[in-house]
Amino acid sequence: MLRTAVRNVLAHKARLLMTMLAVLLGVAFVSGTLVFTSTLSTAFQKSSEKGFDHVDVAVLPDSSQSSGPGDAPALSQRLLEEAAALPGVAEATGSVSGFAALADKDGKLVGQGWSTLGANHYAGEDGRDDRYTMRDGRAPERDGEIALDAKTAERTGYEVGDTVRTSVNGPVRSEKVTGIFTTDDGNVAAGGTLVLFDTATAQRLYAAPGEFAEITLTAAPGTSQAALRGAVEEILPKTAEAVTGEKLAADQSRAIEEELSGMRTGMLVFAGIALFVGVFIIANTFTMLVAQRTKELALMRAVGASRRQVTRSVLIEALVVGAVAGVTGLAAGVGVAAGLRALMGSLGVTVPDGPLTVTGTTVLVSLAVGTVITVLAAWLPARRAAKIPPVAAMSSLHATPTTRGLVVRNSIGSVLVAAGAGLVLLGTGMDADAAKGPMGLGAAVMVIGVFVLTPLLSRPLIAAAGPLLRLFGVSGKLARQNAVRNPRRTAATASALMIGLTLITGLTVLAGGAQKGIEKMTAESLTADYVVSMANFSTLSPEVEEKLAADERVTAVSPLRSSPAEIDGDTEWVMGVSGEHIGDLLSMDFTDGSLAAFGGTKVVVDDETAERYGWEVGSTFPATFEDGERGELTVAGVYEGNEMVRSIMLDTSLLDPHMQRVDSMQVLVKAEGGVSEATQSALEAALGDNPAILVQDKEAMSEAIASLFTFMLNMLYGLLAMAVIVAVLGVVNTLAMSVFERSSEIGMLRAIGLDRRAVKRMVRLESVVISLFGGVMGIGLGVFFGWAAGEIIGSVLTTYELVLPWGRMALFLALAGVVGVLAALWPARRAARLNMLAAIKAE
């Protein structure tokens, strides 16, 4: 049986090629994902291990001892000195770090914002910091001096003695580069930027004078990490904890693993979709092969092969195909991983260098996925093969699949679609959380129902294309009839394409609605002309609003500060704003009271919070601020909250004194004459043309939101492209098989005078019709799911609005048409090149 199966695979290798490619692509996606993530993981692990080389024990603020409002600073200079004096400690280093924007020579921000960090250079007794080796110059010693990491210096062309512009939380700082250093720091290894300040400056910028975020200790020879930790713990305050370097490294490696596993899961979901699409193609191919080989299989039965043997022979064939596709897919996956890394590099995301990592798991999973998927998909066709009676060997009847059995199929399909749609509709009326279950289940059931129903749907939908096809004369007429000739085959082919397009359309509808919703919300709730924020969305110092307020064009300015406060035992994030100007900058609809009395201890509250605490205008409540002090606040007004503004709002004059570090998330500005280019540049100039600060008007914010959505959608499109490509292979496969099966017909048509162009056109039109059929179903389902999911989002994001992306939908439909044309290229060529005489004789 094995020999027969292998011979069959070899005999049909051309016809199995597309199937193999489909499986191969799916496997390549899976193995590519696995290789890529494990390569990243290995590289990050290595760089993080290096980063902890200098750390035997680290002292950190204890995160479990919730540093809620009122907690004292954890790591002081005194603690550091005490730790340094402990027996067994070779050296103690204190560090603080945070965001530090660096402008390149053109004034642009270096790097991505997330990976541009600043830290302190902790000068030990010999004036050196073991973590950093000065390659040129010396370490920074006072305010106004910095050192740059060597890679960044190379990239920007800065040298010792240059003056560079940096920004930590708003104001532009002009600094002199005193040194260029090399380091094992993980962030730098991963392509980030590191700016070193002297310790006092860094503490002032990132913490408070004399305070560290972390103290690291190296052990004297002969002292173990555990022993050192024990010794340090003796002197620690309750709010700090000591962790060994080993544990830190392990924790970080686990964090990296977790982060990457999220990415891996995400990508595997899309690989799974591609594989699922592949299942249709595999099943289709084996169904066709079995049908074509009816006589052969019946002969095997006639000469004594049992049903099980026939089934097994088909399954072994599938196994061989799957195994070959698995192996080649794995190899292709390694290429995919290398390509992904290069792609990320070219997108500006720096990933650490290192060899591609192919683990045993990757190999096993790839091979297993390839073979298991193929064998499972071939299961039904194999069962069908076994049902062929031995007598079929004698009859000359072609085993053309009938429409028999479609009645049962259609009934099941209708029930599934109705049930699925019902569940989805039920979900739209529910809360966001409760809706997930019924909606997800409903969508799955409905899609399966549509799969089952596609053969039925194919006739009317393709008939609808009739008038258009008539324009193409005989070719069009024949193409239409060929497309509905084998409804099951057409359905399976179109379904494969449908899956990708359903997801693509659904996501596009959702993203469009959400984008519109957010834009609308911004437009409705903001009356400010400009919003000033940090490029990496970190905080801005109060200096920013002061500088802006000093500009004569500015008529109103308010920071948006955020600070935790304890109210009624719960932590609420309260918002500090300028009571004088906020009314000009935010549009708030008051259901009760107004902004008139706002200021001092008079606060305004959003309706939800007010309801939760049972407040109304005039209610008073106690609050414990960040610094532990208590205050009595009075509600002056209740406004309708939305996703942008929903909190207890109080005046900065009240909040600022209680904040540990006074900074704002954003600053809102209204200027004389509204938005204009001149105003924008004036505001930017007022802030010292800081590369790290964004000054955006509403339009720019909309654009930023739009570009964020575009980026996200493009990424999803990219991930779903594989599913579409696999579906295209399916169309090619179906057409090639059809051309092969109909070769005598095509030969006859050629003989009685259909020219090559018309034959090509016939195949092409059939392909386009099948593809458009899949496209129409996919877009239809996508819109439905997009609408349903949007209903749920709408219950959270009140301004969400269903926007049917007509342009995109037309584009997707056109794409389906193009898919059809492309898929037909090879089969149509084959059909046109058919040897007429051989084709007519072959019967």
Next chain:
Amino acid sequence: MTTSIQPVPAGLSGGLAAASATDLSKVYGAGETRVAALDRVSLDFRQGEFTAIMGPSGSGKSTLMHCMAGLDSVSSGSARIGDTELTTLKEKKLTQLRRDKIGFIFQAFNLLPTLNALENITLPLDIAGRKVDRAWLDQVVSTVGLSGRLGHRPSQLSGGQQQRVAVARALASRPEIIFGDEPTGNLDSRAGSEVLGFLRNSVRELGQTVVIVTHDPVAASYSDRVVFLADGRIVDDMASPTAEKVLERMKGFDAKGRTS
């Protein structure tokens, strides 16, 4: 009517030739493996005549038909349909010629299963984009006895009926000549004789020119003239054949084949 069935020896005809071959050769392979399927064959198919081509397997009878019908290329010589020289025609023109001037009947019927009988009959006209001549079509349909079955799909018709649809298809476009490649090869004798009867009627009543390739003496007996081929050459040309005469002649070949 009677004059038109009078056989006229090849080459002597004053009547117009619907198709003709001059020194037609078809060679496969080269050198040692060189095989001449047709060896300088010259032949006319006269208008309004029913010709049968016969010969043992491998005699080149099918090749001759394929070459003269523009389905196969020739190695040398000339093949003409009416005044049109086929050997110099480009693929596209040749396809057009087949479409407009030639009708085909195949052994395996070769109907399109997706089209009903009527649609199959008018297929060549559809391909050419020509209008259907209703009166002619009715005449053809009634000649082959398919009225009442025009809405059926091929799978709903018997083999004989399917071949009658094929005959009607060949007739529908009023081609200058109809070629049939073993048109009764897949039929039982009753259905076969029906189809041959229709072909003969089309010659008698509609003035059609028909050429068939067959190895069946009974089928050949329906024709006006039988051309015998052996080893790629014309070895005999028989007028007013009967099944017995043809069978006798064929036996002669077999004997000669064995002795030579």
